Amino acid sequence: MAGTRFRQVTREALGNILREVKIAAKPTPKPEKWVFLVGCYNSGTTLLSELMGRHPSISALPTEGHFITDQFLKDYDLGIPRMWVDREDIFCLNENDEGPDVARIKKEWGMRLDLKKPVLVEKSPPNAARTRWFQKHFENAHFIGIVRNGYAVAEGISRKGDPKSIKDGWPIDKSAWQWARSNQIMLDDAQKLNNFHMIRYEDLASSPQDELNKIASFLGLEAFPDLSTQNFAIHERNDSVKDMNASSIKKLSEADIAQINETAGFMLDRLGYSRLPG
Template identity: 85%
Template sequence: MAGTRFRSVTREALGNIFREVKIALTPMPKPEKWTFIVGCYNSGTTLLSELMGKHPSISALPTEGHFITDQFLKDYDLGIPRMWVDREDIFCLNENDPGPDVERIKKEWAMRLDLSKPVLVEKSPPNAARTRWFQKHFENAHFIGIVRNGYAVAEGISRKGDPKSIKEGWPIGKSAWQWARSNQVMLDDAEQLDKFHLVRYEDLATDPQTELDKIAAFLGLAGFPDLSTQSFAIHERKDSVKDMNQGSIDRLSAEDIKTINDTAGFMLDRLGYPRL
């Protein structure tokens, strides 16, 4: 037993050494643009990142950037999966906050990016609370915010939860507040960003080519290739791009809808989503 533990510790130590050497040898990325996809959980950030990664001038991280750096605390590790607003004191950063090690983050991400591409893309839902910090520390930072119908998002957050921490799923009221507050922080901070573009999930799902070409123009790139015949792997589901809102809304009870209206009605109104 002691020998097994020793071998396990040795492997872990060697893995850490190898990682540190790899980070040290990774060149500092110097793209023309850093681009951050931000938005609430379950709002289409993964879909948008995968779609954007199809552009020949873009390299997008294969997973959420906060998972592949040791510089940010993770919501899952804190026992609040998909619920960063429970600890805004940890997740919110602005240009006046010292924050983590910027160069280390860039190198950790660079190990998973094609540095020959002029536009590097990262997406992490908690980064909706860090846009002003990223603008200060990442050269020529561009931000693409994505919003989605709050009823569908709240249902998705509650249903998915996390079996290790939230076995019964989040209460619908907490999920609605996560959606409302996350968007409130993102939109309020966007007023202080130099380059911010807002996308609606519903528009992206209905006409992805048009929305992607708007993004290309925002980034100063040529239009996207034709993606109409392609399918995409989004959270283990391979499918064409389609609006998944109605299925989520149909799972809500009348009481759920009332709770969402009471908790997040102000953001439904702000974003122009009709109240049910």
């Protein structure tokens, strides 16, 4: 038993050494633009990243960037999956914060990116609270914020609560607050960003080519190739781009809707989403 444990520790130590060697040898990415996709959980950041990664000038990380670096604490590790607003003191960073090791983050991300491409894309929902910090430390940083109907998002966050941490999912009021507060921080901080472009999930789902070409214009790139006939693997579902709001909202009870209105009504109003009766 002790021998097995020793071999396991030795393998882990060797793996850590090899990782450090790889990071040290990796060149620091120097793209024309760093692009950060930000928005609340369940708002379409994964879909948007997958779509943008089809552009010939763009390389997008294959998963959320905060999972690829050891410089950011993860919501899952803290027992608050999809609920970073419970610890704003940890997740929020601005230009006055020293924060983590910038060079290391770039190298860790660079190991998973095609550095021949001029535009490098990262997406992590908690980064909605770090845009001002990224603007200071990442050259020519551009930000694309995506928002989605709060009823659908709150339902999704509640339903997808990690059973290891949240046995029956998050209460709907907490999920609604995660949506409202994360968007509030993102939109307020966007006023201090040099390059910020906002889209709606609903517009992306209904007219993906048009929305992507607006993004291309924002980034100074040629138009996207025709993606109308392509399917995309999003959260284990391989399908064309579709608006999934109706199926999510259908799962909400009247009490759920009333709670969302009470908790997040101010953000529904700010973003122009009609309140449902409840």
